[in-house]
Amino acid sequence: MNLLSLIAPLLLADPTITMDHDQLTAQIGQTLTVESVVNNSGPGVAHLNVVSLDGVYVDLEDWSQDVTQPVSGGSQSSLDWDFQAVNPGHFAVYVVLIPKNGALVAGPPVHITVAPRQTLDTGGAVPVAIVVPTLLAVATLIGRAASKGSGGF
Amino acid sequence: MATIEASGLCKRYGARNALDGLTFTADAGEVIGLLGPNGAGKTTAIRLLTTILEPTGGTFTVAGFPGDQPHQIRQRIGVLPESAGYPARQSGAEYLRYAARLFGQSRRDAQAAAERLLADVGLSERAGARISTYSRGMKQRLGIARALVNEPAVVFLDEPTLGLDPAGQSEILATIADVARRRGATVVLSTHTLTEVERVCDSLLILDRGKLRAAGPIAEIVGGAGSLSTAFLHLTGQDSHD
Amino acid sequence: MTSWNVVATQESRDLWIGGRGPVLIFGYSILLSAITYLAATNRAMNFLEQREAVNLMVQVALAVGVLLTVAISADTISGERERGTLEALLLTPAPRRAIVIGKLAAAATIWLACLIVAIPYLWVLGRGVSGAGQAAVLTLVVGTLVAVGLGGLGMIFSAWSNSNRTSLASGLLLLLVLFAPTQLPALPKTGFGQLLTRINPIGSALHYISQVLVARRSWTQDLDYLISPLVIAVAAVGALLIAAPRLVRLTAGTR
Numbered sequence: 186m187n188l189l190s191l192i193a194p195l196l197l198a199d200p201t202i203t204m205d206h207d208q209l210t211a212q213i214g215q216t217l218t219v220e221s222v223v224n225n226s227g228p229g230v231a232h233l234n235v236v237s238l239d240g241v242y243v244d245l246e247d248w249s250q251d252v253t254q255p256v257s258g259g260s261q262s263s264l265d266w267d268f269q270a271v272n273p274g275h276f277a278v279y280v281v282l283i284p285k286n287g288a289l290v291a292g293p294p295v296h297i298t299v300a301p302r303q304t305l306d307t308g309g310a311v312p313v314a315i316v317v318p319t320l321l322a323v324a325t326l327i328g329r330a331a332s333k334g335s336g337g338f
Numbered sequence: 339m340a341t342i343e344a345s346g347l348c349k350r351y352g353a354r355n356a357l358d359g360l361t362f363t364a365d366a367g368e369v370i371g372l373l374g375p376n377g378a379g380k381t382t383a384i385r386l387l388t389t390i391l392e393p394t395g396g397t398f399t400v401a402g403f404p405g406d407q408p409h410q411i412r413q414r415i416g417v418l419p420e421s422a423g424y425p426a427r428q429s430g431a432e433y434l435r436y437a438a439r440l441f442g443q444s445r446r447d448a449q450a451a452a453e454r455l456l457a458d459v460g461l462s463e464r465a466g467a468r469i470s471t472y473s474r475g476m477k478q479r480l481g482i483a484r485a486l487v488n489e490p491a492v493v494f495l496d497e498p499t500l501g502l503d504p505a506g507q508s509e510i511l512a513t514i515a516d517v518a519r520r521r522g523a524t525v526v527l528s529t530h531t532l533t534e535v536e537r538v539c540d541s542l543l544i545l546d547r548g549k550l551r552a553a554g555p556i557a558e559i560v561g562g563a564g565s566l567s568t569a570f571l572h573l574t575g576q577d578s579h580d
Numbered sequence: 581m582t583s584w585n586v587v588a589t590q591e592s593r594d595l596w597i598g599g600r601g602p603v604l605i606f607g608y609s610i611l612l613s614a615i616t617y618l619a620a621t622n623r624a625m626n627f628l629e630q631r632e633a634v635n636l637m638v639q640v641a642l643a644v645g646v647l648l649t650v651a652i653s654a655d656t657i658s659g660e661r662e663r664g665t666l667e668a669l670l671l672t673p674a675p676r677r678a679i680v681i682g683k684l685a686a687a688a689t690i691w692l693a694c695l696i697v698a699i700p701y702l703w704v705l706g707r708g709v710s711g712a713g714q715a716a717v718l719t720l721v722v723g724t725l726v727a728v729g730l731g732g733l734g735m736i737f738s739a740w741s742n743s744n745r746t747s748l749a750s751g752l753l754l755l756l757v758l759f760a761p762t763q764l765p766a767l768p769k770t771g772f773g774q775l776l777t778r779i780n781p782i783g784s785a786l787h788y789i790s791q792v793l794v795a796r797r798s799w800t801q802d803l804d805y806l807i808s809p810l811v812i813a814v815a816a817v818g819a820l821l822i823a824a825p826r827l828v829r830l831t832a833g834t835r
Contacts, residue, residue, distance in 0.1 A: 212629075213629065214629020214630070214631070214632060215629065216794060216795045216796065267795070269629075309620075309704050309707065310616050310617060310619070310620035310621070310704050310705070311617065311620070311621075313613075313616065313700050313701060313703075313704045314612075314613035314614075314616045314617045314701075315613070316700075317609050317612070317613060317697065317700055317701070318606060318609040318610050318613055321602070321605060321606045321609050321697070322606055324602065325602035325603060325606055328596075328597060328598070328602055329598060329602075331597075332427070332468075332597050332598035385830070388671055390667060390670055390671065390830055391830070409673050409675070412671060412672060412673040413673045415671070417667075417668075417671045419664075419667040419668060419671070421664055422664060422665075422667065422668060423660075423663040423664025423665040423668075424665065425594065425663070425665055427594060427597075427598045427599060428594065432593075436586070436590045437668070437672065439586045439590075440583065440586055440587075440669075440672035440673070440674045441672060441673060442583075442673070468598075484668065
């Protein structure tokens with residue numbers, strides 16, 4: 186067995202993608218990070234994609250502004266992906282490798298369940314929005330009157 | 339003892355000589371008039387002696403300190419600048435307290451100084467009123483009070499009666515005479531009003547276009563001219579204009 | 581009490597008692613109220629995650645607070661020149677350095693007031709996610725660096741100008757130049773785009789704050805984004821201290 190026969194499987198091995206999670210849960214609006222590792226690839230581009238498993242329309246731009254990253258090639262390339270869960274429901278997030286030569290390679294999906302949430306409480310916000318300027322207006326008027334009316338030392 | 343000594347004091351802005359070789363001395367308790375037409379260099383002379391401007395030539399001492407020790411000089415002088423502005427929203431008392439605090443006085447001393455000085459210049463009744471409500475004469479009196487807040491050895495007053503009615507002018511001149519007599523301070527009074535000089539000054543400097551035309555006691559300067567007015571017009575070359 | 585303290589106390593009194601401070605802060609509170617109301621009620625904006633709403637409030641508070649600080653500091657020296665009150669101040673033995681530091685400290689009080697007024701809004705938007713306290717401390721630390729740095733620059737403009745209008749216009753132009761890139765929709769996050777964010781004290785401060793508040797990174801993770809706010813604060817205060825005798829003069833320019 187010569188050296189070539191030893192490294193041949195390595196040279197001829199197909200590129201693969203692995204993810205650090207297979208399942209995640211989040212609340213709407215939460216920012217998540219997943220890591221993908223691309224093995225045995227040549228140079229290319231990795232692309233993140235999000236698919237709704239409930240049939241809801243997904244606007245990828247809302248989830249992340251950085252959905253492509255260059256892959257330099259080699260035995261192992263690690264890539265971090267930050268995205269925000271902006272819709273409630275069930276989703277699959279996956280990474281696709283587009284090599285310079287050859288066919289697309291898709292990684293395993295990360296299943297994400299995003300729970301909905303009533304984010305802001307209108308009832309609490311309105312009193313604050315009214316009371317703070319009112320207090321400041323009263324303080325300003327009192328201050329003005331006091332500074333005009335002050336006499337002597 | 340001389341409280342001001344100036345020797346060959348010059349201030350040049352590019353090619354223009356704002357002040358050219360001012361030399362004089364002044365003693366404690368003396369009121370010295372700085373007389374000259376507009377643009378004669380009176381304000382420049384005061385700004386040099388009060389360390390606001392740096393001279394381009396010459397030397398001077400004020401209150402015993404040379405011109406290269408501005409911090410020491412400022413501790414011992416009081417100044418009413420020409421066309422002084424006043425913070426409209428402060429009261430007269432607050433204005434004086436702040437000035438006294440900047441001269442290192444404690445809160446209590448600053449309060450006492452403000453009360454005393456406002457009484458001295460007849461502003462006690464309006465002590466707490468905003469300066470924006472003061473008349474021009476009241477503002478000038480407040481300015482003089484501020485100039486006295488640190489018990490100065492030398493007081494510089496630049497056109498203190500400018501824009502005042504005759505009664506206001508008279509009040510200010512009486513205050514100036516009082517400052518020299520009671521406090522023993524040297525007063526440098528810059529003006530272009532001859533009657534003011536005749537009324538309160540012991541000696542006189544006449545400036546014209548940056549140059550010193552005459553210096554000495556008023557009687558000496560008047561000499562054979564008959565009146566200060568004639569002598570002034572002659573020395574400043576204005577008698578030949580008509 | 582040292583001279584700078586005396587100057588700072590009086591300047592603060594002038595700003596807050598009968599001065600512009602209370603009116604400016606009232607206007608600022610109206611703005612925060614409007615944003616809070618919209619964030620809480622508008623359906624389109626209700627999509628915001630709570631931490632994002634808190635972050636939005638911090639960004640507005642920082643932007644407007646810095647704007648007001650620059651506007652106040654741009655008036656400090658040129659304004660006194662215009663009103664004819666600077667000569668009397670220069671005639672006191674107060675060192676020029678004490679004058680500039682006192683004035684800068686007084687101008688910075690408007691920034692602190694902006695922060696204090698923002699706290700109830702942060703609290704109401706951040707209830708339940710314990711983000712308000714963290715946001716307030718973060719705004720205090722990061723915002724103070726930016727406010728002091730740009731306020732110091734505003735004061736340098738003020739010292740260089742004989743006219744208040746010139747110094748105010750210069751200060752506002754500087755803010756506009758620094759704010760504009762932060763509003764670009766998709767500044768690249770690598771290479772030139774990242775450099776632009778990092779060298780811009782406002783851009784990097786806002787980025788750092790959002791990383792901590794929204795992306796929930798730790799305070800130390802993106803600390804290098806605070807380099808430019810820190811540099812601008814140290815440089816502006818240092819320049820004021822070193823050049824104070826040349827800057828604080830009766831007229832700008834020649835002596």
